[in-house]
Amino acid sequence: MINIIWVALFCIGIVYASFSGTMGQVNNAIFKSATDAVTLCIGLASILIFWLGLMKIAEKSGLLEKLSFIFKPVVRRIFPEVPPDHPAMGYILSNIIANLFGLGNAATPMGIKAMQELKKLNGGLNKPSRSMITLLALNTSGLTLVPATVIAIRMQYRSSSPADIVGPTLMATLCTTLSALIIDRIFYYLRKRKEKK
Amino acid sequence: MAFMTALSLWLIPILIAVILLYGTFRKTATYETFVEGGKDGFSLAVSIMPFLVGMLTAIGVFRASGAMDALIRAIEPFLSAVGMPAEVVPLALMRPISGTGALGLMAELIKIHGPDSFIGRLASVMQGSTDTTFYVVTVYFGAVGIHRIGDALKVGLLADAVGVICSVVIVTLIFGA
Numbered sequence: 600m601i602n603i604i605w606v607a608l609f610c611i612g613i614v615y616a617s618f619s620g621t622m623g624q625v626n627n628a629i630f631k632s633a634t635d636a637v638t639l640c641i642g643l644a645s646i647l648i649f650w651l652g653l654m655k656i657a658e659k660s661g662l663l664e665k666l667s668f669i670f671k672p673v674v675r676r677i678f679p680e681v682p683p684d685h686p687a688m689g690y691i692l693s694n695i696i697a698n699l700f701g702l703g704n705a706a707t708p709m710g711i712k713a714m715q716e717l718k719k720l721n722g723g724l725n726k727p728s729r730s731m732i733t734l735l736a737l738n739t740s741g742l743t744l745v746p747a748t749v750i751a752i753r754m755q756y757r758s759s760s761p762a763d764i765v766g767p768t769l770m771a772t773l774c775t776t777l778s779a780l781i782i783d784r785i786f787y788y789l790r791k792r793k794e795k796k
Numbered sequence: 797m798a799f800m801t802a803l804s805l806w807l808i809p810i811l812i813a814v815i816l817l818y819g820t821f822r823k824t825a826t827y828e829t830f831v832e833g834g835k836d837g838f839s840l841a842v843s844i845m846p847f848l849v850g851m852l853t854a855i856g857v858f859r860a861s862g863a864m865d866a867l868i869r870a871i872e873p874f875l876s877a878v879g880m881p882a883e884v885v886p887l888a889l890m891r892p893i894s895g896t897g898a899l900g901l902m903a904e905l906i907k908i909h910g911p912d913s914f915i916g917r918l919a920s921v922m923q924g925s926t927d928t929t930f931y932v933v934t935v936y937f938g939a940v941g942i943h944r945i946g947d948a949l950k951v952g953l954l955a956d957a958v959g960v961i962c963s964v965v966i967v968t969l970i971f972g973a
Contacts, residue, residue: 658833660822762808
């Protein structure tokens with residue numbers, strides 16, 4: 600899908616330019632955008648190095664583990680079908696905490712481990728269980744405390760206060776996550792009703 | 797609203813202090829660990845470079861040709877009726893499909909409208925408040941060999957739509973249109 604969108608952006612742009620006489624601007628844009636992208640990435644490095652460095656401390660010192668212990672009662676309610684002492688629960692918690700701290704690279708392997716355990720719980724079937732869909736819904740809604748990349752880009756473009764979107768983003772991501780969980784429950788009850796019939 | 801501003805201002809410094817103090821308390825080699833983790837940050841920045849070059853060039857061509865403006869003009873009448881700025885619609889559509897594509901669109905919006913403009917802030921919140929649904933579904937279900945996606949994609953995309961509406965409402969409430 601992304602391949603088609605990418606090619607379409609170029610081709611529609613070039614065709615449109617041939618009709619509207621903006622081919623000069625298009626030529627400039629090609630080289631200017633590529634340069635911009637590289638400058639942007641170098642600027643991003645500063646925040647990403649700082650943030651991931653800090654998060655490594657949180658991980659190594661056991662702070663993330665400690666947090667997952669605190670979150671356990673809440674997560675048990677979200678995943679009622681997973682036994683509380685099953686390894687799946689541990690992986691789900693690690694996945695949520697890693698996401699919360701913006702550790703995408705650590706969250707994905709944990710999420711995949713959790714999925715493997717959930718599949719075992721589901722008898723190894725190749726259709727998703729209720730808990731698997733819930734875990735996916737949690738991950739697609741992107742619950743994060745500090746959107747480091749976004750702040751870095753805002754800094755690059757000289758925002759007078761790059762972090763002023765942290766509060767609103769947190770509020771928006773909470774809304775998205777809550778609605779993902781509610782929508783997930785609704786779909787679950789719809790499926791159950793269908794099965795009864 | 798004052799609470800939101802305070803939260804934005806305090807969250808990061810407090811998080812840093814808590815992590816550093818906890819690390820010291822648990823006798824972690826804080827500085828060495830920081831440097832070790834920082835290397836991952838650098839390779840992450842380098843690894844997204846080709847994605848951003850590809851996306852920003854495509855978006856740059858699309859915008860420079862005038863096609864982006866034409867698209868925005870075409871959809872504007874429908875969206876302004878409900879209070880949704882047409883400029884962020886491409887971002888809203890790209891967000892569930894490609895994370896780096898959306899990052900490129902967001903950077904472009906911030907560059908053109910300014911990071912402290914309404915559009916710039918809205919783009920920032922939209923980018924930060926959700927994850928790439930298609931990617932997450934593909935990776936997580938793909939890794940355990942689940943081919944029947946079930947309701948997962950529907951749940952994710954519906955939540956994304958709610959997220960866009962939430963972002964518009966929250967940014968309007970806090971920063972004003």
